[in-house]
Amino acid sequence: MLNDLNDQEEYSDLVDENDKVIGRMSTMEARRQGLKNLRVINAFIINSKGELWIPRRQVDKEFFPSCLDMSIGGHVSSGETYEExxxxxxxEELNIDIEKIRIRLLGSLGPEDGVHFMKVYEIKSDEAPDYNKEDFCDFFWLKPNDLIEKIKLGDKSKKELPILIERFYIENNLK
Incomplete structure (x- = not known):
């Protein structure tokens, strides 16, 4: 997140193989270098029909423009916990105050899974969020298998999206 007052870059903690902080780096620089030893969070909104709220990223995003995305996602800033x-x-992304709703930790992944150190959460809601139009341009309510099929048919997505859907919704048959 940029600070409008002094235009400082966001920094992320660099972590070792045990997810312990060993340093910090500009988040943008770490992304450009493709480093995996950063912390990220992702979350899915799921409705009572078992459909996931899946947004499409804006076309002008530097990373993964016009791609399908997780309901919520981002890097953990330096000094911040996963939950924070x-x-x-x-x-920032959905105008949701999660202090007022129930969230569930689905699980954790790491570089051995081909991703950053990541915690994945789930939020139950039948309402589409009031998403940030600078981040997303469209959204879909999709069953996990339908989302995987959409991606297989050529709809572009962030690399982690099908990995997370397979791991947490298809392999584990979560609802």
Whole structure:
């Protein structure tokens, strides 16, 4: 997140193989270098029909423009916990105050899974969020299998999206 007053870059903690902080780096620089030893959060909104709220990223995004995305996602800022990052990203991207709703931790992944150190959460809601139009341009309510099929048919997505859907919704048959 940029600070409008002094235009400082966001920094992320660099972590070792045990997810312990060993340093910090500009988040943008770490992304450009493709580093995996950063912390990220992702979350899915799921409705009572078992459909996931899946947004499409804006066309002008530097990373993954026009791609399908997780309901909520972002890097954990330096000094922040996973849970604090989830609260911040939910507010910034979807105008959701997660203090007022129930969230569930689905699980964790790491570089051995081909991704950053990541915690994945779930939020139950039948309402589409009031999403940030600078981040997203469209959204879909999709069953997990339908989302995977959409991606297989050529709809572009962030690399982690099908990995998370397979792991947490198809393999584990979560609802």
């Amino acid at each position: 990052a989830l609260k911040r990203e939910a507010r």
